[in-house]
Amino acid sequence: MKKLILSIMTVASITAGANAQTKWTVDPSHSNVKFTITHLMVSDVDGNFKVFDGDVNAKDDTFQDALINFSVDVATVNTESEDRDKHLRSDDFFNADKFPKMTFKSTSFKKVSGNNYKLTGNLTIRDVTKLVTFDVTFGGIIKDPWGNTKAGFKGSSSIKRTDYKLSWNKNLDAGGVVLSDEVKININVELKKN
16 A cells, blocks of 8 residues: 555656746846837837736746746837827727736747747737737847846737727828738747746
């Protein structure tokens, strides 16, 4: 009986070790969340969000199959124009009072080649959730001068804003519209190992 209990405990210990996850958290002072949209059909306007957070649970330092959660405080949208930012916070776009967070929850994180990965997950804006895929470059892992282990990633994707009820627009007299439907997203993330 003692041998059986010992065997079960050994198997449980090995299984727990195999399933162990390392948690990493976003270092916001060395990360950013940016977006770009075409204005008047001829130029681009850039913006970013000032407040965001996230965590990554990975079984090893390759980050293969890591579980990723990320959230953005949409009221912190910043395009260097207070009037425009106020409009973006309104119901024409984010409706930040009713839907304060934009969230992303991964469904897969797969290595494609070298340091290139595909990150797929559910992006929720307002009350709409859709599957989005990011092209991700893994910058590597390093220890900073204070002994913290850090990892870096760059990710890019694009979405159709009208899919998420960010639908405000106006037609131009010369043809076309004020804002493009496509929004490009670029995220640079530095993670700290916990």
